[in-house]
Amino acid sequence: RIDEQRCEFPLPLKSQLLEIGADLPLVLPSKLGGYWIDPPLEKLRNVSPTSSQHGLDPESYDIMERDGEAKIYHEFFRSRYHHSFIAVDPSLGPLVLSVCLEEEENKLRVILRMKECSLHGTFSLSLFTNMPSAVELAKRLSDKVTVSKFDVVSYLKAPDLITAFDEHRVSSNFKFGVLYQREGQFTEEDILSNNKESEKFREFLSILGDTVQLQGFTGFRGGLDVCHGQTGNEAVFTSFNGREIMFHVATKLPYTEADPQQLQRKRHIGNDIVALVYQEGQTPFLCDVIKSHFLHCFVVVRRGSICLEHVNMYKVSVTAREDVPPFGPVIPDPPLFTDRSQLREFLLTKLINAEIACYKAEQFSRLELRTRSSLLESLHNELFSRSRCMMGDPSVAAAPPSESTRGPSEGSGGFIENFK
Amino acid sequence: RIDEQRCEFPLPLKSQLLEIGADLPLVLPSKLGGYWIDPPLEKLRNVSPTSSQHGLDPESYDIMERDGEAKIYHEFFRSRYHHSFIAVDPSLGPLVLSVCLEEEENKLRVILRMKECSLHGTFSLSLFTNMPSAVELAKRLSDKVTVSKFDVVSYLKAPDLITAFDEHRVSSNFKFGVLYQREGQFTEEDILSNNKESEKFREFLSILGDTVQLQGFTGFRGGLDVCHGQTGNEAVFTSFNGREIMFHVATKLPYTEADPQQLQRKRHIGNDIVALVYQEGQTPFLCDVIKSHFLHCFVVVRRGSICLEHVNMYKVSVTAREDVPPFGPVIPDPPLFTDRSQLREFLLTKLINAEIACYKAEQFSRLELRTRSSLLESLHNELFSRSRCMMGDPSVAAAPPSESTRGPSEGSGGFIENFK
Helix, strand or coil, rough: HHHHCCCCCCCCHHHHHHHHHCCCEECCCCCCCCEECCHHHHHHHCCCCCCCEEECCCCHCCCCCCCCCHHHHHHHHHCCEEEEEEECCCCCCCEEEEEEHHHHHHHEEEECCCCCCCCEEEEEEEHHHHHHHHHHHHHCCCCCCCCCEEEECCCCCCCHHHHHHHHCCCCCCCCCEEEEEEECCCCHHHHHHHHHCCHHHHHHHHHCCCEECCCCCCCCCCCCCCCEECEEEEEEEEEEEEEEEEEEEEHHHCCCCCCCHHHHHHHHHHHCCCCEEEEEECCEECCCCCCCCCCCCEEEEEEECCCCCCCEEEEEEEEEEECCCCCCCCCCCCCCCCCCHHHHHHHHHHHHHHHHHHCCCCCCCCCCCHHHHHHHHHHHHHHHHHHHHCCCCCCCCCCCCCCCCCCCCCCCCCCCCHHH | CCCHHHCCCCHHHHHHHHHHCCCCCCCEEEEECEHHHHHHHHHCCCCCCCCCCCCHHHHCCCCCCCCCCHHHHHCCCCEEEEEEEEEEEEEEEEEEEEEEEEECEEEEEEEECCCCCEEEEEEEEEHHCCCCCCCHHHHHHHHCCCCCCCCCCCCCCCHHHHHHCCCCCCEEEEEEEEEEEEECCHHHHHHHHCCCCCCHHHHHHHHHHHHEEECCCCCCCCCCCCCCCCCCEEEEEEECCCCCEEEEEECCCCCCCCCCHHHHHHHHHHCCCCEEEEECCCCCCCECCCCCCCCCCCCCCCCCCCCCCCCCCEEEEEEEEEECCCCCCCEEEEEEEEEHHHHHHHHHHHHHHHHHHHCCCHHHHHHHHHHHHHHHHHHHHHHHHHHHHHHCCCCCCCCCCCCCHHHCCCCCCCCHCCCC
16 A cells, blocks of 8 residues: 555656755754754755655664563563573672573573673573583573572562563553644744644644543553543554554643743653654754753654645654664655655654664663663562572561562553653 | 164074073182172073163273373473472472462462372462462372472473373383183193184184284384294284284294293283183183283183074173272173174273273282382482582582483383383
8 A cells, every 4th residue: 555655756846845955954953962963964955856765665664672582581481381590690690591491493592681681592402411500501691600500490470570571671652752843933942832733733643643532541641641631631642563652742731821841741741752843834943952861862844845735745854862873764865755654654663763772872771771680680589589488498488579570561651660 | 883883683693692691601710719700600690681782882981091190290281381399208208299370260280299199289379378389289289298398390301201200100002912712721721822723713803903913013012022023923903092902812922832831922921911811612711720910800702602603793701800990891781792893892992991900909009109109209309400400509410311210112011011
């Protein structure tokens, strides 16, 4: 279906569009630097009339995984016969090792969970004369392991705890801010104070998702109030390739007359990691105009000014803090969309990948490491005491279930919310 | 098919058959006693002309299981996530406990292996406030358990060892002796010395199974030599409801001119637990005529003498040592078969069930207990040392694989052969 909608622009339109290259840029760098902009400004000014329409094929849009190996335990261990082992390594701290014998293939599948990361490997049994010990396997995965003995996990619900740990970064839920920037609006206050949604802005929102009533909403709510209307009456929501996305649309969040900062709006959008900026007019978006410790990336979309009324045209640009690595899909060259569904595929994929790329930025990766390290310690301790109980050791009383190793609950946007 | 072949005898034949009630009995009790005979002799002499043909329906023939619970571990634990625990109880000796959490049904499935027997149970998780310990579960299954702590098994091949133990009595292979008793043959020497097989005997053998060449035979060989012909050239073999049955037919085993005991024949038949006696003539079989520590039961079949040449008629009787419990299928009343396939179903089921019933006789049950107890100890010790190795404990060297916990190999008729 999407393929059919793809077509070369008719030549007269193409030359008109290329005029836009001379417009004001969508994004301007901040004076302090610290952001990258894509497409780069110099390129934007020199769009070659011979450039081709590449980057418009939604088939080539890959959604990134925040933790590609997180589900290995679930897939290859969880319900099968396997063993997990725990130890506190003198230098590495808590270790949780899982080993499964894949008899048909005569190999061992091993996951070693350390504070820094998890390592995964498979070893042919023919490498060993006897069944290798947990210590041997851990050392094969990391030569930093120095511990000489592991304890066996015997708690029957250990697979639930281990899965929750492994998948603590996995979420199919996303929330993004949506800012509405009108002509001449340069400041955060300007942008957050908009209340009226133009017809064109509403049309754009309909590309992102459906406008839903928050009262009684049962999908992913992204921190919005679905009971008492304290975060407005409606929001924009969509399902996309198995993910649920809630948009914090500035104009739909409560407006407070006496508050120039619009904290009721800032509270949600300022806690998002990625926001979308919709521009009507030629006013550029300043990379650091919205003050937030969380926001690391903005996907900017400008409604084009075209003479031919019946063609909607959107120009896109992305800016992110310098420590956010690049992410796909590639912005088409020229950075223009006329097809609604192409634009939707591009924007949603770009937004999701933006968030996942942002987690690699220093601030989040440090936070992730701290979270991971504390969850691993909880996991180790719970497995230890529960296994002791399981063996019947009367010296250990049953520990209450640890909240920290539970999976993310509905309404959570991931680990970030646990640390706010 | 079998149903179609069942039919009421035509009346003239029925009255002729009933005359046989006056023949000499198939089996005579020994002077020393110690055997039961079915049908009882007094009954045989008083077959009522109004008796019905019951016991002839193969649909009602149930093959007994030697150990009905042996496959529970294989079915409910082996490939799933579960834990096994070991301990040496002060009074019960080695214990091997397996516990599996059946999450969908919110229950624990537990097997406790003790020297005497295995106990199996399921417990709803709602019975417990916390996950119950191995000790708690073991005590729920047997109040004789007094141990206060179990060790966890962490050896990845433990399920293989545990399955081998649980199923050490399970075999789909059976071997039975077949004795050929002609008119006037009263002694073991007489019976074992027959070399010529009559047409009728061969016809009877064809009901039991196929005459196969032993050289290169690949089915269950029941201890016969399939390479060098040292146990004769052919034997009778059949497959029956997933079981493989090898018959040690006396006349097909090697005959030794100078040996009145025919040890080459006795060696195999005397090591069987059940033998079939085929009688041509009216000479009764004496319960204890064949001297053997193993043979506990004889299924005796006499070719009937009927005037109507085209109807084959077989009369059956069973004798067994007094400590062999009764077993099905019930012998029809009158104890006569005219249909080949009915007779086959009856005899094969009766032979298999006879063997399984014989294991309950004192001699075998004592032997089984000794075997079980020694296998359980091996299992415990191997699980213990291998689990220690698995944890990386350097104080325990890798133990060589224990032969005693291996499953029965092809060619074995069960545990008996390990103890000869």
